[in-house]
Amino acid sequence: MSNLPNSDDGLDQPLEIAKGIYWVGFADLRGRLQCNPYLIVDGDEAILIDGGSRPDFSTIMRKVLQTGTKPHQISHLIYQHYDPDLCGSIPNIEALIDSPTLKVLSKHENNHFIHHYSVQSPILCIDDLGRTLTMRSGRTLRFFPTPYSHAAGSFVTFDEATGVLFSSDLFGATGAQSSWRLFADLDELCCACDSTPPDDLEAECGPVGVPCPWTLLYNFHREVMPCNTALRHALTVIEKIAPRMIAPQHGSILRSPRDIAEAIRRLGALDVGIDSLMSRSALTL
Ligand SMILES: [Fe+2]
Ligand SMILES: [Fe+2]
Numbered sequence: 001m002s003n004l005p006n007s008d009d010g011l012d013q014p015l016e017i018a019k020g021i022y023w024v025g026f027a028d029l030r031g032r033l034q035c036n037p038y039l040i041v042d043g044d045e046a047i048l049i050d051g052g053s054r055p056d057f058s059t060i061m062r063k064v065l066q067t068g069t070k071p072h073q074i075s076h077l078i079y080q081h082y083d084p085d086l087c088g089s090i091p092n093i094e095a096l097i098d099s100p101t102l103k104v105l106s107k108h109e110n111n112h113f114i115h116h117y118s119v120q121s122p123i124l125c126i127d128d129l130g131r132t133l134t135m136r137s138g139r140t141l142r143f144f145p146t147p148y149s150h151a152a153g154s155f156v157t158f159d160e161a162t163g164v165l166f167s168s169d170l171f172g173a174t175g176a177q178s179s180w181r182l183f184a185d186l187d188e189l190c191c192a193c194d195s196t197p198p199d200d201l202e203a204e205c206g207p208v209g210v211p212c213p214w215t216l217l218y219n220f221h222r223e224v225m226p227c228n229t230a231l232r233h234a235l236t237v238i239e240k241i242a243p244r245m246i247a248p249q250h251g252s253i254l255r256s257p258r259d260i261a262e263a264i265r266r267l268g269a270l271d272v273g274i275d276s277l278m279s280r281s282a283l284t285l
Pocket of ligand 2: 083085086168169249250
């Protein structure tokens with residue numbers, strides 16, 4: 001990997017998190033869910049992953065342009081499911097790129113919905129491409145379905161060149177904008193903390209006012225993932241991929257083997273969605 005950043009300094013600029021992979025998001029201080037779009041640049045071609053919502057369009061495109069990428073160099077827009085926080089700006093991006101060769105790439109279960117955002121580009125399915133996309137440079141992206149984590153057509157994208165896995169909502173985390181960090185880089189205390197997942201949405205640990213990163217991860221998965229079976233299956237898929245870095249669409253990037261292993265282990269023991277409601281007897285008529 002190339003000059004990896006050591007801290008969250010410079011978040012006002014696009015940040016190269018691995019060779020040719022740029023985080024083109026921004027620290028969301030408005031109290032909304034933190035979103036992380038990514039741009040892969042190789043040679044004269046670029047691919048935008050989970051490009052963002054309509055209100056975020058101008059900021060994200062400014063970041064894209066700051067990488068030196070020209071709009072017409074973007075060949076594909078990849079959407080790992082169909083929610084508005086990643087798809088809302090599709091018509092704006094299409095209009096800016098304004099290229100007859102631009103393609104939107106997702107999975108057929110998502111494409112029913114993506115047709116309601118996109119106005120001009122062909123919308124392809126990863127299954128029809130053998131779940132592989134090879135850039136003109138030869139760089140290869142592989143796609144792995146993670147059904148119902150959380151959408152029926154959810155999938156993750158693995159960049160073979162760097163070992164980076166774009167996990168979309170998997171490994172996402174809720175809010176905590178004041179203490180949000182681009183890289184999780186959990187310390188010994190955090191990794192050793194063996195508390196069971198608390199119900200308290202604002203549970204703190206360590207310094208006063210700093211939310212527990214595990215709680216933020218638990219809360220997001222409890223709310224967004226529909227059931228334990230789907231999440232367990234997705235985690236098995238990701239363990240087999242064995243990524244060097246996990247770049248989620250929300251929350252913080254995991255870049256150490258220990259952080260990745262701990263997150264997989266803890267999420268694997270969590271009740272989510274309907275199973276969480278059942279286990280806490282929280283279902284009401
Ligand atoms: Fe989502
Ligand atoms: Fe999301």
